[in-house]
Amino acid sequence: MPKKTNLLGLVAIIAAVTAFGLYSQDIYLIQVGTYAGIYSIVAIGLNLLLGTAGQISLGHSAFFAVGAYTSTILLLYTPLPFTFTIFASAIVAGVFGLIIGYIALRLKGHYLAMATLAFGLIVYSLLREIQFLDGGAGHVGIPSLSVFGWDLSDYKASYYFVWAIAAVVYLLTLSLLHSRVGRALKAIREDDIAANAMGVPVASYKIRVFTLSAIYAGVAGAIYASYLGSVIFNSFDAFVSVNFLMMVVLGGLGSIPGAVLGAVILTFLPELGRAWEDYRLTSYGLLLILLVIFLPKGLVDLFAWFNRAEPRSIRPKPDTAGRVVEN
């Protein structure tokens, strides 16, 4: 996706977030909007891993959880402020990402999906067991969001703070994408053998992009814990990982605005349709199938349709041997 489109996407997101913040007086909707911002951070990071570098993770809820618990424990048992603990969350989640990234090096496709899924389940089970040992209530009474002593507990203050962080993450990711490193990551996605032969240290880059993606999830987790005020193990089950993955796929693999769009839609949709809660999994499955059939490149492809200079059909298509045939 060209850089201009990504910048335009950011402008559109900032405008929409501000407009929503200014006009909506509904506390509940603003809260949902805040969660959408938190999940956007995770989705941008997962998109970098999956959409850009082509490495799947079905265990991102674990990195999110690690971030949430790290910050929570530090806030509850040490005098450290959130301004510090959010960095601690980033680091601890990053270390987990590094380890998983290293293990994942030898795995591809389905195998990588299974391994990361297992990692997510292990972290989930550990949190559950620890919580039962601890009395079973999870952690409550986490101090609300504040940075440098500036209280952000007001619902709109939290909302703007979260989206400001999301915007910064968006911009940083954008510059990474359009750099030597971003190109190398894309090359790994396209053909890791060729990338290696062209001088890209594939193994080290895979580990590093896993780490970075985990850091994003960790930061989001820290914000999530302080915003919600409590953490409990079942907020981090495998379905959460699948949900993160859906956000990225729905929005459009490889597109940063797509990741945010996916996060916003998949955060609001279930909330607006609480009455259909029972059909949630079914409708997700259906949505995924429809998506793969009609919009394999995600929702952002809808916008691309309008911008396409030439109709698709006259473009040369690769034949089964992967060669391009001119028509």
Added chain:
Amino acid sequence: MSGDHHMGLLAVRGLHKQFGGVHAVSNVSFDVARGTIKAIIGPNGAGKTTIFNLLTGLDVPTGGSVFLEGQDITSYPPYKITNLGLARTFQNIRIFNDMTVLENVMVGRHTRSKSEFLASILKLPWVLAEEREIEEQALHLLEQVGLEDKAHELARNLTYGHQRRLEIARALATQPKALLLDEPAAGLNTSETAQLALTIEGVRQSGITVLLIDHRMGLVMNISDEVLVLNFGQVIAEGTPKEIQSNEQVIEAYLGKEDDYSPHN
């Protein structure tokens, strides 16, 4: 090679590769002198591509060594070998399909540039300068292979012949000391092959040593300084094109007694 005891730019000693019970490459030794064009020929399955994979680190040899400028690079990972100055193209084109033609070549500059994750995320001023430089060099290389007007197209949309040229440009972007071309003429028509010969000659003239695998005898015999012939993983002949053309073992390997090998032309 001249009679002195120095090794060539690239020196291969007793290279061996076994896949299960198959000896794909056995005891292959040769030198490639700096600034020359050397061709490796041989019937299908003779082990030519395997040798390329062993030289570039995509496969690990079961025995033997590879030296680049005297340095033992055996079993180095591919990216390190590329960094030291060996670049290659692939028999079955391996371009980055969903990236633009320009981006493909820019990836080739990876090993000659240095901005890493943190610097790129923070977009430090020197990163931007480096990025501009990479783009300029990539555009220059595209001009060299005649693809400058395709720079912003997706690589997958190029014709087959253009994709082959793109692969060469991408490999040249790594600033190699030696370029390894694996069947660059496969699938090209006569005029494209003639064009390719000019490109390869140009590469050599710019000081880059060329090691070439191809089946097109016209091309190989015209542009090569030396030819190495393989059959069943072993060297059966080595010499100037003239010597090779009259070598009986070579003729037999190609024509066979039952005529079961035929070089594609």
